[in-house]
Amino acid sequence: xxxxxxxxxxxxxxxxxxxxxxxxxxxxxxxxxxxxxxxxxxxxxxxxxxxxxxxxxxxxxxxxxxxxxxxxxxxxxxxxxxxxxxxxxxxxxxxxxxxxxxxxxxxxxxxxxxxxxxxxxxxxxxxxxxxxxxxxxxxxxxxxxxxxxxxxxxxxxxxxxxxxxxxxxxxxxxxxxxxxxxxxxxxxxxxxxxxxxxxxxxxxxxxxxxxxxxxxxxxxxxxxxxxxxxxxxxxxxxxxxxxxxxxxxxxxxxxxxxxxxxxxxxxxxxxxxxxxxxxxxxxxxxxxxxxxxxxxxxxxxxxxxxxxxxxxxxxxxxxxxxxxxxxxxxxxxxxxxxxxxxxxxxxxxxxxxxxxxxx
Amino acid sequence: xxxxxxxxxxxxxxxxxxxxxxxxxxxxxxxxxxxxxxxxxxxxxxxxxxxxxxxxxxxxxxxxxxxxxxxxxxxxxxxxxxxxxxxxxxxxxxxxxxxxxxxxxxxxxxxxxxxxxxxxxxxxxxxxxxxxxxxxxxxxxxxxxxxxxxxxxxxxxxxxxxxxxxxxxxxxxxxxxxxxxxxxxxxxxxxxxxxxxxxxxxxxxxxxxxxxxxxxxxxxxxxxxxxxxxxxxxxxxxxxxxxxxxxxxxxxxxxxxxxxxxxxxxxxxxxxxxxxxxxxxxxxxxxxxxxxxxxxxxxxxxxxxxxxxxxxxxxxxxxxxxxxxxxxxxxxxxxxxxxxxxxxxxxxxxxxxxxxxxxxxxx
Numbered sequence: 001x002x003x004x005x006x007x008x009x010x011x012x013x014x015x016x017x018x019x020x021x022x023x024x025x026x027x028x029x030x031x032x033x034x035x036x037x038x039x040x041x042x043x044x045x046x047x048x049x050x051x052x053x054x055x056x057x058x059x060x061x062x063x064x065x066x067x068x069x070x071x072x073x074x075x076x077x078x079x080x081x082x083x084x085x086x087x088x089x090x091x092x093x094x095x096x097x098x099x100x101x102x103x104x105x106x107x108x109x110x111x112x113x114x115x116x117x118x119x120x121x122x123x124x125x126x127x128x129x130x131x132x133x134x135x136x137x138x139x140x141x142x143x144x145x146x147x148x149x150x151x152x153x154x155x156x157x158x159x160x161x162x163x164x165x166x167x168x169x170x171x172x173x174x175x176x177x178x179x180x181x182x183x184x185x186x187x188x189x190x191x192x193x194x195x196x197x198x199x200x201x202x203x204x205x206x207x208x209x210x211x212x213x214x215x216x217x218x219x220x221x222x223x224x225x226x227x228x229x230x231x232x233x234x235x236x237x238x239x240x241x242x243x244x245x246x247x248x249x250x251x252x253x254x255x256x257x258x259x260x261x262x263x264x265x266x267x268x269x270x271x272x273x274x275x276x277x278x279x280x281x282x283x284x285x286x287x288x289x290x291x292x293x294x295x296x297x298x299x300x301x302x303x304x305x306x307x308x309x310x311x312x313x314x315x316x317x318x319x320x321x322x323x324x325x326x327x328x329x330x331x332x333x334x335x336x337x338x339x340x341x342x343x344x345x346x347x348x349x350x351x352x353x354x355x356x357x358x359x
Numbered sequence: 360x361x362x363x364x365x366x367x368x369x370x371x372x373x374x375x376x377x378x379x380x381x382x383x384x385x386x387x388x389x390x391x392x393x394x395x396x397x398x399x400x401x402x403x404x405x406x407x408x409x410x411x412x413x414x415x416x417x418x419x420x421x422x423x424x425x426x427x428x429x430x431x432x433x434x435x436x437x438x439x440x441x442x443x444x445x446x447x448x449x450x451x452x453x454x455x456x457x458x459x460x461x462x463x464x465x466x467x468x469x470x471x472x473x474x475x476x477x478x479x480x481x482x483x484x485x486x487x488x489x490x491x492x493x494x495x496x497x498x499x500x501x502x503x504x505x506x507x508x509x510x511x512x513x514x515x516x517x518x519x520x521x522x523x524x525x526x527x528x529x530x531x532x533x534x535x536x537x538x539x540x541x542x543x544x545x546x547x548x549x550x551x552x553x554x555x556x557x558x559x560x561x562x563x564x565x566x567x568x569x570x571x572x573x574x575x576x577x578x579x580x581x582x583x584x585x586x587x588x589x590x591x592x593x594x595x596x597x598x599x600x601x602x603x604x605x606x607x608x609x610x611x612x613x614x615x616x617x618x619x620x621x622x623x624x625x626x627x628x629x630x631x632x633x634x635x636x637x638x639x640x641x642x643x644x645x646x647x648x649x650x651x652x653x654x655x656x657x658x659x660x661x662x663x664x665x666x667x668x669x670x671x672x673x674x675x676x677x678x679x680x681x682x683x684x685x686x687x688x689x690x691x692x693x694x695x696x697x698x699x700x701x702x703x704x705x706x707x708x709x710x711x712x713x714x715x716x717x718x719x720x721x722x
Contacts, residue, residue: 039674087667092631095618096415096550097415097664101667103548118628122627122628140526142524142527154525187528189526216511
């Protein structure tokens with residue numbers, strides 16, 4: 001019995017601490033946290049609006065979703081002297097913890113509060129009616145009940161349009177006529193990426209073959225599993241693919257590694273933020289481009305609407321036209337393709353091409 | 360004898376006191392090591408919580424306590440049920456689906472859903488019990504695997520049969536009449552203490568009665584202390600393993616019920632994960648005793664809820680309280696062991712003192 005207790009103590013402590021490591025943020029990645037002193041909220045003291053930013057699990061330093069929101073915040077502080085207040089989520093936190101975070105911000109005189117990630121949909125819905133003078137926004141969010149909130153904006157993205165563009169890039173770059181897609185979890189959201197990617201590839205090269213693999217059927221672990229991402233991508237490279245696009249959050253680094261191992265002439269495509277900038281030196285030459293989901297644009301836009309006194313409310317989708325999605329040109333390899341890609345971009349913006357959201 | 364009683368009570372308080380002191384020291388060192396101010400941290404943590412946080416602390420304590428009792432049922436039997444996480448995930452999903460389907464209305468629906476939750480939790484834990492009794496598979500291994508399977512299953516069902524809304528999926532919302540809410544001790548916007556937090560009280564009292572006042576409780580403790588002795592006194596160990604595993608799982612099924620009927624409406628983004636593991640930790644902290652676990656649950660709930668204030672008042676990450684919690688559990692186990700050895704040595708010395716004159720006489 002005593003041995004059991006000791007064993008279980010070790011296991012329980014491991015569970016507690018490891019739980020902290022396995023951030024299952026749907027779009028997050030790992031990485032070093034920037035020092036707290038870099039925080040713009042510590043130094044900002046302008047007389048613009050006060051912006052509250054409530055992060056999803058992973059927080060600042062995830063090189064993806066949350067960092068992108070922070071970039072938008074920084075821009076807002078720069079451009080119209082905003083001040084700000086931030087709140088970090090912990091893994092496995094209660095719904096009440098999210099609500100408390102939002103209320104804290106409202107009570108600390110924030111006039112614009114952004115919940116980063118759809119997990120804030122419910123808590124914003126509960127808190128917003130209590131603070132009618134404060135404006136809220138939820139990135140990727142939705143209104144969970146029938147009563148519309150007149151002080152909440154739901155900021156979504158047309159991920160399929162951005163994916164279409166990198167699909168064009170992949171198909172044009174491909175020598176073998178086969179390209180790949182690796183999704184983190186087989187759900188509605190990630191299928192949007194797949195659908196746009198495949199459509200873009202087919203538009204550029206009608207006879208292209210697209211290999212599709214998902215790391216997990218439903219477990220959100222698929223977004224934080226580099227080994228799984230590597231295995232899935234390696235399988236596609238083996239089947240003859242020479243460009244693989246991933247929509248798998250933190251698992252993406254495994255996809256990049258698989259491209260490195262597949263050797264010269266093979267490429268991977270990043271997602272959400274410009275992953276060329278955060279990749280290792282070995283991976284960089286293999287990252288053709290990244291599909292950008294401009295959470296920073298949405299965050300800045302929302303802050304700006306508050307500053308101008310015309311707050312955003314209800315649903316808004318950030319598409320190509322609004323510069324809400326796009327692709328990165330950080331790697332010079334992409335330069336020869338940009339004319340092509342931008343041609344498709346114009347067609348999507350003008351409505352000539354309609355991008356499907358389901359594969 | 361009475362002198363020894365006073366001393367043993369003193370000693371049983373000594374271990375938790377040392378453990379808490381130790382976790383405070385370690386947390387302080389960690390915070391100082393990363394360059395933040397431990398003073399800020401502790402003054403924020405020890406500030407009297409705002410009314411809405413007091414409500415949250417009560418609610419969280421209730422859920423953590425139920426989880427701890429579920430773990431303790433297994434521990435007292437010598438079974439290590441790490442599967443609480445999977446059991447309550449699957450049970451919560453099943454109960455939410457059942458309640459959302461609205462076969463019944465009002466309280467009948469609530470009671471039926473709770474029974475569904477207990478049944479599903481019990482069956483899921485029962486699988487590990489059957490594997491252990493028939494095939495000799497360690498419940499540690501099987502319950503870990505069952506955790507993964509449960510989470511995958513729930514994801515599969517949600518993806519295929521759930522209600523899709525924006526980027527998330529959830530079970531069908533329950534009708535407003537089925538939500539039993541709670542009572543607001545402060546202003547309305549400060550939130551409600553969930554009505555079904557009462558489950559925690561019932562489970563705690565039930566656990567104490569079961570252990571101390573029933574034949575089954577005696578069998579359970581006997582089997583936990585020595586399986587061979589239990590067998591010799593006519594207890595069927597296989598039956599005991601299966602029953603206590605299922606009982607543990609059934610209680611685990613209740614973990615999320617207070618939150619669900621207190622305002623969550625569906626199984627979706629508001630489902631709280633990790634309570635199963637917290638329960639195991641709190642059971643260890645409270646030494647599997649009903650009252651001890653209550654204090655443990657309160658401490659953990661207080662730390663988790665209060666940690667939210669850290670992001671505003673200090674530059675310490677709220678995740679730091681996970682270190683405090685982890686160290687507290689580890690320290691409790693270690694200090695109990697140390698105190699126990701020290702006590703055994705004291706007793707041995709006392710015995711040898713008593714015996715010393717007689718030995719001399721015979722020599």
